Amino acid sequence: RTRAASSPSPALEQHKALADQAYRSITLGLDCDDKGDRPGALEHYRRGVKELKNAIELPLPTRQDREKAESLNAKMRGNLEQIENRVKELVQAPAMASTSA
């Protein structure tokens, strides 16, 4: 960590930064969801979905980086699927108090 050579590659740093960004959006969405704020949840979830995809699809030029990113990518793919399902549920569910977004 003290030497440039042993630091993670810029691509991996970017990968983690994107994952972190997605985490923040989805956490905000979950907070809204817990409070019953459906429009807020949808907004943050949709942003989070885009950010998760950006992270998962980030090109990693070296095999070493791809191997290091594999575990995180697998988790993100699982979460992406869950959130997309949740978004569908929220969109389809009736009993919206209003149509305001």
Add this chain to the structure above:
Amino acid sequence: QTTAMATPQDQVEDLMQQVADENGLELQMEMPGAATGTLAVGTATVEKEQDELTERLAKLRNG
């Protein structure tokens, strides 16, 4: 540490890395497009974050 093999460029980069380490900063010298001054996120941290999301999403389904 400094040997006859080290070029001035290496030394400059080492020094920059040293300063960055001392201040908890992340250098992203090779990526001009990246936001500079972004704090690095640890691999373990981002993986934990995703685990946390998985748990919360599961609770959402069960609750």
